Amino acid sequence: xxxxxxxxxxxxxxxxxxxxxxxxxxxxxxxxxxxxxxxxxxxxxxxxxxxxxxxxxxxxxxxxxxxxxxxxxxxxxxxxxxxxxxxxxxxxxxxxxxxxxxxxxxxxxxxxxxxxxxxxxxxxxxxxxxxx
Numbered sequence: 001x002x003x004x005x006x007x008x009x010x011x012x013x014x015x016x017x018x019x020x021x022x023x024x025x026x027x028x029x030x031x032x033x034x035x036x037x038x039x040x041x042x043x044x045x046x047x048x049x050x051x052x053x054x055x056x057x058x059x060x061x062x063x064x065x066x067x068x069x070x071x072x073x074x075x076x077x078x079x080x081x082x083x084x085x086x087x088x089x090x091x092x093x094x095x096x097x098x099x100x101x102x103x104x105x106x107x108x109x110x111x112x113x114x115x116x117x118x119x120x121x122x123x124x125x126x127x128x129x130x131x132x
Contacts, residue, residue, distance in 0.1 A: 078102030081117035
């Protein structure tokens with residue numbers, strides 16, 4: 001009887017949350033709904049751009065199966081900063097950094113990393129590793 005009661009209580013709580021969420025959604029103006037939809041589309045486009053860049057880096061690795069994305073950060077200017085690990089020709093695991101600028105130019109130059117990424121913060125998209 002205790003387990004059934006617990007399941008029923010959990011379902012009741014879920015129903016209350018769903019009702020509350022529906023009420024909040026109903027109170028939103030059409031402008032708010034449009035703005036939220038536009039933001040969702042923007043975030044999805046950013047995510048797809050980041051995944052596409054990571055896939056290009058992975059395919060360019062000596063051993064693509066060894067590629068591991070450590071971080072992917074979208075900066076305010078539109079640049080993407082990647083940190084990753086992969087094996088080299090000697091089978092040693094080496095770290096790497098790559099920047100894709102807002103103009104979609106890829107570079108591994110240290111000065112470019114410092115210019116676009118060093119000491120700056122952005123939106124973390126490291127979860128993109130799950131899409132690789």
